[in-house]
Amino acid sequence: MAIPVESAPDTVAGLKLLLESIEKRETDISLGSSSRRVLTALIESPQRAAVSSISELSDQLGVNASTFSRLAQRLGYSGFSKFQDVFRRELTEGRHFYSDQASRLLVRADNSDTISQLTRLGRQESANIASMIEQVDPQIFEAAVDLLSNAKRVRIHGMRQFNSLALFMAYGLGMLRPDVAPLDSSRQGVADALAQLEENDVLVVASCFPYTPSVIATAEVAAKHGIRIIALTDSASSPLAKVAQHSFYVPNQSLFFSNSMCAFMLLAQGMLSAVAGRLGEVSVSALKYREALIAELNTSL
Template identity: 30%
Template sequence: MDEEQDKQQDVRVPRDFDSLRSVIIDRKSTMPKRLMQVAAYALAHPDEIAFGTAASIAAAAEVQPSTLVRLAHHLGFDGFSDLQTVFRERLRDRTLSYEERLATLEQGAAASSEDELLTGFIAAAGQSVARLAQTIDRDAFSRAVGLLAKAETIYLVAKRRSYPLTAHMAYAFGKLGIRHQTIASPNGIDSEIAQFATARDAAIAVSFAPYAAESLSQAQALHERGVPLVAITDSAFSPLATCAAHWFEVAEADYGGFRSLSASMALAMALPVAIAEKRRSLDRSGKISAKK
């Protein structure tokens, strides 16, 4: 079936993952072989579809990139990026409770083996770090380090499961002699702390879906004060990406619904050391001292 025939399909455009899955299953018997091949891959590897490029997905599914576009048109989407939004929205909406996650694990191999459970978490951590190594923009990392190295004070913003990342960075900054301030006060004066930040400072904000409302509001407030922001998040659709001078997309693998922090922690460990080294370089050239 060629593309003209694809467009003749009676298309109802699915805008959520469950609807998309139902449409693909309904058309399984009539869908062209290559389209069914990539559709099956998409349903089996939704995270890869959400975060991959057309080239990487096509290679993994063993089809041409044009086949992804044909599939998108076949399903009624404007193009592959339009189809990809369904998979990214799925990640934003995927918020299993811890009881649901434990129930998922009980239904799998880990139910009868602690070794399987440990192996699953180790594998997820390894996948996360390997993916970061393949996808991180080294030039963006260098630019972010350069921005943060020139800051008088680095403000750290994170809540909930993201908080360990900024807690480690605060520890590292303290040991490296870099002035910093965590916006996470036990007495509820976060907004007052943020008001000390100026355009001479910078901030690092971390949040993953479902995004912490406090982190988003604090990051936005800093941005509105002219404070340059570096963000660590999980999607180009993250609210943090829209207000950050530089941002890093980190896709963490999960095991039984429990997401790894391995890749994010690797980035959180690299940033303070890289900033310290950059500051030493700038100090030797007199660029930091001249500002003080």
């Protein structure tokens, strides 16, 4: 019988103590030899447990992928993602995420065949994109498109590599409708940038593990002041998902030494295309006006 969910360990140290209790039969949780071996391996290598997908872990440890889901549930977690969060926290909120990713890349690298590596990367990205599309709830997608189309103001916020996604979305959406911009925190600070927004305006935030603390804090404060949040993130356990009206979960496991952006960019393009369709002639007129301005500027230069 599994222990209650609320009693499931929230640290790797707690998992170690639980494993000792299981082996000494001091708890009513029973695990087979294969599950005990897997749990031991994960505890001994929290970096691998934190950054690898179920399929990668199953290949590395030589067990069926379903073993990890069953193990998580037996230990009292609602699913593998909640179980994996324990190991992610062990990495001090991702302090070693990028070097761990690069280490995995180096182990797999074959310097004599870089094209094969490119092929594997392409296949992984294709799988990420397919999985992302399957996870999109049509009603949530429509609701988000409606907000992006009709809200009085829209700001888009992302840091580090997600800053490029924020700039791309702000540029694309700004081609279609007025009062769209990246949340400009670099010049005046986040507080002043948020002060430009009012209740029912929209803030799109993007981040995934290792989550950028400032992006999380910005989303939390904005939500408290009635600003509607759309989150582009990696899972339902993401701290951004907890404050967002609408969340989209984007797989991003790949050979890349950081978080993969391919599926995120496709989702952004899909949302922008849907907004263009929703606005109809309004978006066409906005694009024509932009084209006219470009022509005038080209003539004058």
